[in-house]
Each structure stands twice: as structure tokens, then as C-alpha cells.
Amino acid sequence: MASKFININLKIWRQKNANAKGSLESYKLDKVSTDSSFLEMLDQLNEQLINDQKESIAFDHDCREGICGMCSLYINGRAHGPDTGTTTCQLHMRKFNDGDTIYVEPWRSRAFPIIKDLVVDRSAFDRIQQAGGFVSVNTSGRTMDANAIPIPKADADKAFEAAACIGCGACVATCKNGSAMLFVGAKVSQYALLPQGKVEAKERVVNMVRQMDEEGFGNCTNTGACEIECPKGISLENIARMNREFLFAAAKG
């Protein structure tokens, strides 16, 4: 890989706290390696700010391997930036050109209020999970042997694909309605596809959907933007499955 250096301009959302008024601030950053990740570029900018005795930019990040789901960012109008199938931490500067102006904003959604700068509060996702995103078995380990129930490989694979969701919230941020249907659909699907989850499938989907509505997420109008921006390729099929599960649960009362 041939690495080179580029100079860029940045317009970054700064906001002191949840109640303060925010604005886009301009920054210039030189000598950015194209091998750097987007977040390493922000580290570099923060280093420059600190060396100028200025306050660094707050952004969420942790694993930097695209799996913890903590990083976010709207980059040039797209959740997780211009590349597809990637989180912001796995986006690399080789996707940008020398002299580019890059806009960096936080997730924009009513259910994800801003905490500071680019950091938002996604605890609504946790509360949806707490409402039903589990199998109600105790933790004794004294269940049946792991191989007691064979599961068709195709079902296990589909459940896994749904379970690959990292809970980053790109689906919500990118949706014009701020809907969380892809996130909830993925969790509902994972369990609905497995015999262990089927036992309480009805209660699960009803409870999770109720909590989702309470959190102020919008409705789904099938635009499919969520699927396109999902870094883990979670399929719209999961929303369809959740709708079927929900209808089934509602019809059975």
C-alpha cells in the first residue's frame, strides 16, 4: 500500500453540552497519512488543538475494530462516512483527497440526544433490550446439553447474521423518520429463528416494540436507507420478520 499525506479542511459540530447551542467550527489539518483511520485523523486534530491549549473534540470510540459499536459520526452527510459496510473507526483517509473539506456531525435523531460535541446518548437501545431482548433462562449452566436440540445450519446462520448488529445506531441516524426498526428487527429475528428463543417470542416482540415506541423512534416507511448504511449489512428481511412476528402475536392476543 502506497501511503501518502494529504491536507484537509474540517467542519466539525461543537456543542458544549446537552443544553448549549452548537455550531459547525472550521479546522485545517495538514499532513494526514492516507493510511490513518478517520478517528486517527481526529486524534491528530485533537493533538493539534491541545498543543494550542484548546479544548479537544469529544467523540465516542473504543475498540477501533468495527465491533464495539461505540463510534458514530455523520461524515459528509452519511452515517459512518462515504465507504459502505464500515464503521467510522474502519474508514480510512485514503477515501478522501488532498484539499477536501469534510463535514463531521453527530448522529441526528430525537431519540439520541447530544451529550457533547459529537457524542450522543444511545441508552434508548439498552432500554429496548431490557424490555425483552433476551431468553429468560437463569444463569446456572444446568440447562440441557448444548447439542440436545439440533438447529438447521441455515437457521443458525441467519440468526447469527441478525445477531451481528453492533448497536451503533447508524440505522436510526440515517433514517428520515428516525426509526429503530432495523435494530429491533435484528434482535427479534435472532431469537425468533432459534428454538431457544421461540418459547417467549410473542411477549418479546410485543415488549420490545412497545419500548421502541416509548423511546420516541419514528415509524418505518420502507425507504431502506438503514440497510444501506448498516456497517454490518443487517438485512431489511429482519424488519419484515419482526412485522410478521408482531402481527402473529397481536392476532393471537
Place this chain on the structure above:
Amino acid sequence: MSILDSKIPAGHISDKWTDHKNHLKLVAPNNRPKIDVIVVGTGLAGASAAASFGEMGYNVKAFCFQDSPRRAHSIAAQGGINAAKNYQNDGDSVYRLFYDTIKGGDYRAREANVHRLAEVSGNIIDQCVAQGVPFAREYGGLLDNRSFGGTQVQRTFYAAGQTGQQLLLGAYSALSRQIGLGRVKMYHRHEMLDLVTVDGKARGIIARNLVTGELERHAAHAVIIASGGYGNVYFLSTNAMGSNVSAAWKVHKRGALFSNPCFVQIHPTCVPVHGTNQAKLTLMSESLRNSGRIWVPMKKEDAEAIREGRLKPTQIAEEDRDYFLERRYPAFGNLVPRDVASRAAKERCDAGYGIEANDTNEGVYLDFATEIKSKGRQAAFAQGDHNPSEEKIISMGKKWIEEKYGNLFQMYEKITDDNPYETPMKIYPAVHYTMGGVWVDYNLQSTIKGCFVAGEANFSDHGANRLGASALMQGLSDGYFVLPYTVSDYLADEIRTGKISTDTPEFEAAENEVKNSIEKFMSNKGTKSVDFFHKRLGLIMWNKVGMGRNEQGLKEAIEEIGTLRDEFYQDVFVPGDSNEMNPELEKAMRVADLIELGQLMAVDALNRNESCGGHFREEYQDAEGETLRDDENFKYVAAWEYKGMDAKNSVLHKEDLNYEFIKIAARNYK
């Protein structure tokens, strides 16, 4: 007589845990709601412990610094989790897993703890499947397995290259259920900044709300630390950016001994360093060594031509490649333990055969071409095509690889812009896991009563080198199957204690200490960022307390870290305020602890005049470059007592290791 009582139960190794459990005290269900338990950290160990204690009926408070418990770094574990199920009928047993783990740890782990781990390993898989963890399965619907380093059986359960994610989400779902039921109160974006002890017992913590900056007092009858490892002392590691030693270090500063800090795992297969602004390194799962073959060119001039871009790896003929692990270790081949593989890669690169065009030429190939062909042929045969074309074989082989390792291949391509289906991966060792940690007895209790330590944060199960797919096993074992018994035994004497007040001189004093240290950073008129010092610390650690260590380098490191610590306190600049979200302040508090720890690691490494597992003292090696243990003088756990921020003053205590059931021998993978 040592102050360390490991409390290992008497009896035969396979009866110890059962007998012990049968004699531990219990807390009746009606008494549990009167008792508070704090759990710090929500990775596999913390989440499973918090869920278990909530379920039993205790009042649980769980803490994590991330925005959600689901972010804990267990999530990034890739390859798998071991369990002695013997589903593959290839000779596995509890004893084999026990033996492999002791041997893999180069005979520096406790027999009784490791045997317990092997005993409960099967329950973990049962538990996870019951929770809806979607493990990989075979076409018959049963669970699939693969191999990991240091073993000759297939006992590793997995979910593509994201097993840690699936297991953590399983534990997170169990935790979420308890939060929803009101039995666990979750404090996310909170960081533990001190342990509060009253009359020698752990009675609570001081935590900082990372959103508001407020300091909070939380009381409990027992405190469980499950805050992970300290690999970030090297700045560059496969750890998450936020991973830190602070919770464990605060406990150490309050009197808990810290064990074997120099035992660090350098993982052989990571994406090589690209430049000075790099913030972290990315692991390529050990599971890839099931399918990939590690090599460098046989001829130095070929390596040079590759580095200069004149040759491509695919142009090197088979006979001109040195598959050095297969050459040196024919019995285990590419699946030798991590420390062995890492040293072998370093040896080749030091000798001038490295293939990466960076400052240090450090990189070797991990090549999937052989596996693509063999698995492609198999897949074609399975479809009834017994005479497949070369093209079909390759295409089906790539599909097979994608199914097993798709996410890893994608991650590699995103980072390097190279397509590993077409050209071999370039890899090099990087800091990954820390075997050392807070000293705990068989009950996982530290030397502070009521303070228990679980998962990577303790030292107990992996000796001087952890085998692949064993960290997930240990985290869940501690949280689901060990702590619920041993902590309950401790709490049985607490049922008359009543509610613990936070309005006491001990809490006041601890809070003031934290407040002062924060104010010191905020009012410091420094000029350099926290990262500036962290990177310097990392360089000292990597160069002198890294893969190869020697007396002179370690002595230098001890002095250099001392100087660095002074400069850090004089010249660090922390912008912003303390009464708001302030990531730089969080980092400063963590790096302060990492500096102290780093120095203790060097002290510990200097003390240990032998080579074992990941601790390689260059003075102690055999003619073939293998580790030379000194069982006569160093068959012990080093447990250090804190005596102020200069680790040179730390006091060493020793716990002798007794091998009653495994014959101690030189580790041999040839």
C-alpha cells in the same frame, strides 16, 4: 510463612471444586435483598457476574465507562471459546484441557484453578446455547469446532470471527434482563476512581459520572472488579482505546497485591504498524492459523525485493518459502502457542527476512492459498463434482474461507487496502492480553476482604502464557460459575451488617483524594497532551519490556519510566473543566496509573531471572532459542505490595506453585 494463603482445597484435583462448593456457606433467598454487591466492568466476567448476582436476588450495582455495557472489549474477541465437550471425538477430556492450559502457561499457573476452569467449560457452552448465542453449526445441526494453538484436538466453539461479540451479547442480554427486572442498577459512562475500605473490608467505591463530572459514593457489602487487562500500557495494542488498569490499580493501591505484572501476551497475528499517528493495532484471529500458513522468503534478497516492491509474494516459488513454524515445530506446526509463534516471527525479522516496508521491516506472511485449494476441492466433491476445474476449486475455496473468516478478511482489507483472498496477509506480533493481574485466592478474593477480582483483571489461570480461546472461557467461568458460590460464602457473614452508609470518614477521605488528584490535573499549567506521555511510555515498554527483555534494558526502563512520571505530572495539559464530559481528563487519570504499573512490570521482569511463556529474558534461552525456565528458583507467583508510586519500593511476596497432578517438564511443541 508467606502472607499469601491461596486457600486451595485439599483432596484429589477432580474433587476439589465439588467438595469446596459443598462446604461453602450460603445466603438464604430472603436475606439476599438486604445485601448490596458492586460489579465494576461489564465484559464477559462482569456482565455474567452482575446478571448472576441479580438473578440470585442481591442488590447489584454495575459500572462501565462506555456508553453501554455491550461495548466492553470482550466484544472484540474473535476466534472462539474452548470447552472440553469432546463433541469431535478426538480424544478431548477435562484432563486434557487442564493439562494443555497448564503446559501452555509454561507451568506458572495454579493447578486447582485451572482444573476448575476445565471442569465448568462444558457448562458455559450449554448456558450460552440456552441464551440464544448463535454458534457455528454443521449441516447436521450440531455445534461445529475448530482448533486453536497449543492443542491437538478440536475443542473451540465459535461464531465466525466474532465469537466474543456473540458471547458478550449473550451475557449482556442476561444482564439486560436483570436490569429490566430492577435487580441490577446499571451505571454506564461511570468510571471507578477508588476503592473504599472500612476496617480492612471493601465497602464501596468512588465513581465519576463521565457525563456530568460529578463524583459519587457507592456502598456495598462486596466489590467485584472485572475491569479487564492492562495491555494499553504499551500505547499500541489490540485493546480498546478505553481499556485501562485503573480499577485494578486502585485496588492495588488500597492494599491488594498485584501478581506477575510482567506476564504479557504478544499475539503473533496482528496487522503491522503503519505509522506514527497510529492509535491502535488490530488482531487477526488465531483461528486463521487453522487455515493459514506462516512464512517468509528463504532468501534474504527476495525479502528485500518484496520490501522494495520489486517482487510480489505470489511470485515466490514454493521451494523458496520458509514456513518457519512448520519447520521448527512439526508436531504443532502453525498452531504452536502464541508466545512461541511470536518469538519465531521476531527471530526471522531480526535476521533480516521481514517483508513489511516500514521502519523496522517487521512483518511475515499468513497465506491461505493452500487452504483455499484444499477446501475448494472438498466443497466441489461434496457437490458431486469429482473432477473440478482449477477455477472452480479456487472459487469454492474462497467461498469456504469467507464463511469461516469473512469479517476478518473484510477488516484486513479495510485497514490495508490489500485483498487477502488474492495475496497473503502481512502480519506481525502485537500486545494483546495480560496474564498478570490482581492476586486472588482460589475463591477469587484479593488480599482485601470482600474485594473479588475476575476475568483478565486477575492473574489466576493462564500462567505465563494464555492459550487461544481461553480468555472467553475464563471470563464466563468466573462470572457465572465461580463468583456466585465464593462471594455468597463471604456474604453469609454479612447478613447482619445492615445497610452501609456512605456518610462516613472513609468515604469522605477517599472522595477527597480523588477530588485532589483531579484538581491537580485541571490546574496543571502543562504544555503536552496526555497522549504525548502515553506514547513515550509505550515506546519504553515495547523496546525494553516487550518480546525480548534483558537485565540492562529493564534497569534502564525502570529509571526512564520514573523520569517520565515526573515529567508527566509537571508538564501534562488537560483542557476543559472537571464538571463536564472531559475525555482528556479521563485519559490523564488512566495514564497516571499505567505509568506506575509499567514501572512495576519492569521491576517484576527484572526480578524473574528465567524465561517462561511470554516472559522472554534474552539471558535465559537454550541453543535453539527456546525459553529456559528455572523451576528451582522461580516456580512461584510474584505478588507485589504497593509502597508508593515508585515501583522500586514495591515489596515482593511469593506464592509457591505446587504441581501435584501434572508432571512439570520442559515445554515442547516439536
